[in-house]
Amino acid sequence: MKEIYLDFAATTFVRPEVKEAMEPYFTREFGNPGSMHSSGLHAKQALDYAREKVAKTINSRIDEVYFTGSGTESINLAVKGVARACKRAGKGNHIITSRIEHHAVMDSCKDLEKNEGFRITYLPVDKFGLINLEELEKAIAPETILITLMYANNEIGTIQQIAEIAKIAKKHNVLFHTDACQAGYELSVNVQELGVDLMTLNGSKIYGPKGVGMLFVKKGTPIVPIIHGGGQEGGLRSGTENIAGIVGFAKALEICQNAREKEAKRLTKLRDYFIKELFKRIPDIMLNGHPVQRLPNNVNVSILSIEGEAVLLKLNEFGIYASSGSACTSHDLEPSHVVLATGVPFEVAHGSLRFTFGITTNKKQLEFVLKALPPIVKELRNLSPVKLTLKDIEREIEKQKALAASVKVG
Amino acid sequence: MGKKKKISKKSKAKPAKKSKALHFQSPDGITTLGQDWFYSPTVKEHFFKPRNFLTNTSKTGLKQFNGTGLIGSAACGDVMRLWIKVDPQTEKLKECKWQTFGCGSAIASTSMLSVMVTENGGMKVEEALKITPQDILKRLGGLPARKIHCSVLGDKALRAAINDYFRQSGQLERVRGEGKKVIDKVLGITDEDIEHAVLEGAKTFEEVQHKTKVGVHDKACVPEVMQLIHYYRRKHFNED
Known part of the structure; x- marks a missing residue:
């Protein structure tokens, strides 16, 4: 059976060119960059070369690029490292983030809130998943030290106005970190254009290896390490460098960024076609996220009256790999916090289905999915005692809004 | 039914291995080995x-x-x-x-x-x-x-x-209140369900919730569930 992998936001494969670039550093050039011999020197040269390549690609200084063990680790370093550095300098204890962040950001913030005396503002989003810039500016207080907002959402694909947010942060002299893990493949990660102080990227979303992350830290940004040891990465991230991984990451990022405009155009076409056809072929579905301001490779729809995991299991039988924000596919018992944050009822979040495209995705594959999915939906709706229509959901959303308004007034 | 018997026969053939495998579960509690x-x-x-x-x-x-x-x-x-x-x-x-x-x-x-x-x-x-x-x-x-x-x-x-x-x-007269009390009104989860969860080793509210889904939607019942867990742990395990 042919496999149709449409879960590239979960992770990508490693491009053959990237794998090839990594190859020498497993067995032949295995040295430790910290060693005083030629083997170590070769490793250090590979590391320097990779760092220079990344700096060129994101348009930063070379000494502003730090390598870590994952996107999650970079985010933890950015959020906790900046928070602790600022606190030690007596600079304030307030952080602004949003309700649709990845768990790495959300749980880092929650931990600082619970255990280290920080105050966190979780900004709401509108029905498309966009934060309101006025609300952001209003949330800034004298003790605000950091704003951390994701560039593009991993679940619903909504793209925030990063450059605008950076301007607001600068105006109020607040540091700004963006989690750009989902952006590296299709959007510009030029830090000068974006105006960010910190930016997280990782290998496993850009056809690079897993287990490699990067944090851009603008010169002069107060930050302290969260991992201590041999003082690698200028003391900010100890641990023997993963040379093969770092070389692969640098190569992967360079390829993605060079091809991104062309690739974005191609994927936007496919995305819009796929969404249009889904709505044509399946009644009572909703688009989660923004219709235009969204990642070119992201499609997220909620199929009413059925549960996401059941759809995934059926699709899997056709070799189609997608993902869902239903409670049953997560580790806790609640459905996707991102889909819920856009203001839809729980039952809609349980039926959410995400398809994320990649470099191998083509129209033929999508046609196959468009053929396979409607009968699956029909079958599961047949099994379901729940019979919801879009009208029911609209009514439910209105009811929730009225309730929220009355609570505010009260 | 025939199928089920076949499977149990298979597992009988290598009982030692199977029970051993339980000790090698991954930290997330899910093992996919042999599946x-x-x-x-x-x-x-x-x-x-x-x-x-x-x-x-x-x-x-x-x-x-x-x-x-x-x-x-x-x-x-x-x-x-x-x-x-x-x-x-x-x-x-x-x-x-x-x-x-x-x-x-x-x-x-x-x-x-x-x-x-x-x-x-x-x-x-x-x-x-x-x-x-x-x-x-x-x-x-x-x-x-x-x-x-x-x-x-x-x-x-x-x-x-x-x-x-x-x-x-x-x-x-046969309609059963069953001596059971419905604790979670949304899912109809009873005190007996909570007792079963405790008997199976759940010790905290989170563990009981993982087993029963209690309180996911009926948030109001959470304090009562906590009390019940406390009660059943004392009753069955003599612990606080």
Whole structure:
């Protein structure tokens, strides 16, 4: 059976060119960059070369690029490292983030809130998943030290106005970190254009290896390490460098960024076609996220009256790999916090289905999915005692809004 | 049924290995070693070929049943509806049809329940009332820990349907309050369910919630659940 992998936001494969670039550093050039011999020197040269390549690609200084063990680790370093550095300098204890962040950001913030005396503002989003810039500016207080907002959402694909947010942060002299893990493949990660102080990227979303992350830290940004040891990465991230991984990451990022405009155009076409056809072929579905301001490779729809995991299991039988924000596919018992944050009822979040495209995705594959999915939906709706229509959901959303308004007034 | 026996024979052949494997579970509590699908072969079978589900919900289609029960809510991610036909003479369940909104294991466990109560000429209602989520789990060949809550609604929907049969047939004295108290009003989870969870080793509210799904939607019941956990731990394990 042919496999149709449409879960590239979960992770990508490693491009053959990237794998090839990594190859020498497993067995032949295995040295430790910290060693005083030629083997170590070769490793250090590979590391320097990779760092220079990344700096060129994101348009930063070379000494502003730090390598870590994952996107999650970079985010933890950015959020906790900046928070602790600022606190030690007596600079304030307030952080602004949003309700649709990845768990790495959300749980880092929650931990600082619970255990280290920080105050966190979780900004709401509108029905498309966009934060309101006025609300952001209003949330800034004298003790605000950091704003951390994701560039593009991993679940619903909504793209925030990063450059605008950076301007607001600068105006109020607040540091700004963006989690750009989902952006590296299709959007510009030029830090000068974006105006960010910190930016997280990782290998496993850009056809690079897993287990490699990067944090851009603008010169002069107060930050302290969260991992201590041999003082690698200028003391900010100890641990023997993963040379093969770092070389692969640098190569992967360079390829993605060079091809991104062309690739974005191609994927936007496919995305819009796929969404249009889904709505044509399946009644009572909703688009989660923004219709235009969204990642070119992201499609997220909620199929009413059925549960996401059941759809995934059926699709899997056709070799189609997608993902869902239903409670049953997560580790806790609640459905996707991102889909819920856009203001839809729980039952809609349980039926959410995400398809994320990649470099191998083509129209033929999508046609196959468009053929396979409607009968699956029909079958599961047949099994379901729940019979919801879009009208029911609209009514439910209105009811929730009225309730929220009355609570505010009260 | 034949299938299930085959599997148990296989596991008998290498019993030592199987029990040993339990100690080598990954930190997330899920092990996929030796599996070719996400769930047991029985779960897979019932998910892809669900038995006894009801398609004809027209009035005439429903006429043949003399009891129905509905449990859960779409907001929680699980809804189960059962229709039963009880033979008033023998008190045996002749038919058990269902519809389920939920994930793969929820669909499979409802299907399995419908088979359990109707096989071998049908189960007597008194027996059917005693079915526990654990009975269903056993027949399914188990579920991953974080999926166990999916199977806990079936027995409740069945009891609701049998109570409805008692009501419809005028046997009001048999409608069971069962000495059980409904704690979670949205999912119909009783104090007995919580007791079972504690007996199976759940110690904290979070662990009980993972097993039963209690309090996910009916947040108001959380304090009462905490008290019950405390009570049952003292009762069964003499611990605080």
